[in-house]
Amino acid sequence: MAERKISFMNAITESMDMAMEKDDRVILIGTDVAGGAEVDHLIQDDVYEDAFGGVFGLSKGLVGKYGRERVIDTPIAEHGYFSAAVGAAATGLRPISELMFNDFIGFALDPILNQGAKMRYMFGGKAKIPLTVRTVHGAGVGAAAQHSQTLYGMFGSIPGVKVVVPSNPYDAKGLMLAAIEEDNLIVFSEDKSIYGMKGEVPEEYYTVEIGKASVTKEGKDLTIVAIGKMVHVALEVAEGLEKDGVSIEVVDLRTVAPWDEETVLESVKKTGRLIVIDEANPHNNTATDVASVVADKAFDYLDGPIKTVCAPDTPVPFAANLEKAYIPDANKVLKVAEELIFDLKKE
Amino acid sequence: MEKKTALWIYQKMNEIRFFEEQVRRIFGKGLIPGFVHLYAGEEAVATGVMAQLEDSDYITSTHRGHGHAIAKGCDINGMMAEIMGKKDGLGGGKGGSMHVADIDKGMLGANGIVGGGFGLAAGAALSIKTLGNDNVAVCFFGDGASNEGTFHEGLNLASILDLPVIFVCENNQFGEGTPFRYASASETVAERASAYNMPGVRVDGMDVEAVYKATEEAIERAKAGKGPTLIECDTYRQYGHFEGDEQKYKSEDDPNRDRDPIIEFRGKAVENGWITKEEADSIESAAEKTIEDAVAFAEVSPLPDESSLYKDVFA
CATH class of the missing domain: 3.40.50.920 (Rossmann fold)
Incomplete structure (x- = not known):
């Protein structure tokens, strides 16, 4: 039987869904990750079918399944919610926090650069920061200078941060699940221009080793x-x-x-x-x-x-x-x- | 105030003061790398807040964090060793004065970044709320940090999510050398709370009891699911922004300049019968000894192994 083919973006959605299903401590936090969470006409028996799930729709459906307590819409305040994600990661949760475009990191860098990446080292190995930062890079969709940069190398120059860049749907799912399992701060950078690319992706839970080409x-x-x-x-x-x-x-x-x-x-x-x-x-x-x-x-x-x-x-x-x-x-x-x-x- | 609370507060106030005096002394002897920011003068804030907390509550601290760490129960020997860059330090000598931390004690770290703690505390409160624990997170910050954009993002986020967090401003009148009255468009930090739909109270930060009571109310509110409170404690630092600071920006008419919260608390505690004079005396000498022992401990602690340079970058 032929393997199931799904898109790069669906592979990422599926991996977040599986991780949230598996572990109650996994939460999703960012701007519009639920999408319209407080809008009365979207709330029907807590299903939120029409909540849009992020500007690219990657977290669509998750708020209905896991509730607003675990799929948390934030104000457009990248420093505030990244900082909260780091604080939450240090104290028992396993957040996935979304930076809508990697270009917005200017407002949100300190929680990664000076807090999350360094706490374990500065605190003598006592802290764990199981935080996955999902973000989006790359040109090719006419989004111009402030929505198209490729900045994963900048994150990669910070000790204490691992940076993952998947090239296909299979790796996207496996690397995302591996990232969420890790007790480290991982930046997971997705090229938005290949979101629609389809590829074979097994339905089951699997991981792809981080750090391995x-x-x-x-x-x-x-x-x-x-x-x-x-x-x-x-x-x-x-x-x-x-x-x-x-x-x-x-x-x-x-x-x-x-x-x-x-x-x-x-x-x-x-x-x-x-x-x-x-x-x-x-x-x-x-x-x-x-x-x-x-x-x-x-x-x-x-x-x-x-x-x-x-x-x-x-x-x-x-x-x-x-x-x-x-x-x-x-x-x-x-x-x-x-x-x-x-x-x-x-x- | 209960006797045991007063005894605890007086002990911690003294430990903090003696700790800072010793740090000042040994920094002067060149035994501490880098730079240090002393908490002396602000003891009423850390102890008044922490007297209401449990080990399982969280705090975030500042570059002026020794007082918070002591009051939160961090090991004093480990702190002194850390500040001297020694192997037995809380962070193995890799954090230093500005990064003293002990997560097991709920102390999420002193912080070298002014305004770095607002979101971290909100995040710790998010953990508390999501995991269903009956705790609070407290964010200590200075008047200087209140003008960072992170103040706005952190308080707004904590408020809309009704997080069990308490924002405690230590307004010591100066952000480094810049007076608060110059740097802030609002007369107080507390009044900004109304913009975030949370209570904002301003208390005499040289008076432990005032801080203690305000914290009690804030905790009650946080644990009832009603969200954060902003408490501004009006205080003063006895020394400079950092050791070696000439402090020429200070003036004779600075409010709180001639007050000492420890002397004030001793007077009040004895007067109210919370502590006897003998108890106060014995707490003072015990605290002095505790800190002298910490210095002795840290002095003989070895330097970190060079191999530890590479450890604990990742879990």
């Missing part, structure tokens, strides 16, 4: 490490180059902090060539970090320079043609790949 496609000539949606760009490039007789290995990083050095180094040692694709701006991002570690630890295995393909050093533009030019795509990666594999191509 996956080799999506094996190959021997060139490694492409990619993050989130960029994994699909890597696969497109791989398909194109296979026709020219060049064999590409695609590594899906899945966790960007702490990222899986072992899998990446093993792959580069095999292929001798590396491209890293990251939709973040080009400096101080995950791609540059991967490149620097590989240059340090696998220099002798390299047959060419390490290349990164990132967004340019600009804000995300609005106009469709400019936004398209901003986002890394297969053509940009192919151009860069040419420099590395020109001698491998079959005539």
Whole structure:
């Protein structure tokens, strides 16, 4: 029997539902996560069928099932509710807190940067912060400079924070369940432009290990490490180059902090060539970090320079043609790949 | 006030004062890394509030947190060792003065970020409410923090969710060196409570009994599901914002400048027959000894193992 196929966003909804079903201490807190919780005409026997469940609808249905005590609409006050989520996590709950767009972190960074990420360390190992921060990144939907950034690398530079970026529905469900099970602060960053992507997702409860990359496609000539949606760009490039007789290995990083050095180094040692694709701006991002570690630890295995393909050093533009030019795509990666594999191509 | 409460309060007030005097002394000798913010002068607030709390209640504290930690029952030896950056410190020497904490005692940490505690306390209260426990969370904050945006977000959120939390402002008249009367558009912090539909009371923060009574009412309200209360305690810090602060911004006519809450409480407690003079004397000498012992304990405690640098980043 064929596996069930569901969308990336449905996989995330299902994982939150399963986690809340399994453990009463799991709560959902954020702006409109219930959606209209106090609106009289939406309350019918506490079912809330028409409560909209977040701007992307990812938590639709959960307030009806688990009640307003566990699916908590907050004012638009990102600092206030993130801070409350950290306080709740330190004292016995396991919150999932939603930052509607990662761009809004400017108002909400302190609870993550200075409180949640550091309490355990500062308090001599006595605190546990089982908090999952769900957020949304990425360009491609015409949302412009304040709703389209890719900031997971910024979170990833904070010690005490783990950052997960799923590229497909299967991983989204398994990584979300793993994140909620962890006694640590996890930022779970979703690319909104792949919410509709469908894939095989088992109905049962399962987890995908945090901190472990996956080799999506094996190959021997060139490694492409990619993050989130960029994994699909890597696969497109791989398909194109296979026709020219060049064999590409695609590594899906899945966790960007702490990222899986072992899998990446093993792959580069095999292929001798590396491209890293990251939709973040080009400096101080995950791609540059991967490149620097590989240059340090696998220099002798390299047959060419390490290349990164990132967004340019600009804000995300609005106009469709400019936004398209901003986002890394297969053509940009192919151009860069040419420099590395020109001698491998079959005539 | 019951005798045992008065005895406890007087003991904790003295422990805090002697603790801070010793911290000041050994900081002057260069035995404490970084910087310290002393609580001396504000003892009536921590003890008046904490006399109403149990171990299972939560507090969030501030950069001026030693007094809160002592009154909440944190181990004093562990605190002194922590402040000196020693292995036997409450945080293994990795937090220091601004991060003294003991979650098992409900002490969610001193906090190096001004205004960092409003939401944390609301979150602890959310845990209490969601898990169905009969407790409260108390957020201590200074007049300086009352002008952070986090004040607004935390109080509003706590109020709309009817959380069992008490916001206790220690208005010591200065945010670092800036006078409250300059920095705040409102004359008091307490009056802002009306914007959040919660009671706002202003009490004499040099008077333990006033703080104690206001806290009792706030707890009653919180536990009855009626939500938060804002209590502003008018107080004064005896020393500077940090040790070494020249305090040139202070002036002769600062309110509370010439008052000492410990002396006032002793007088009142003896007068009301809560404590005898002999009991008060013996509490003072016992507290002095407790703190001297803590210094001795911390001085011989080893430095943290270097390997601990890498520990406890994650669970």
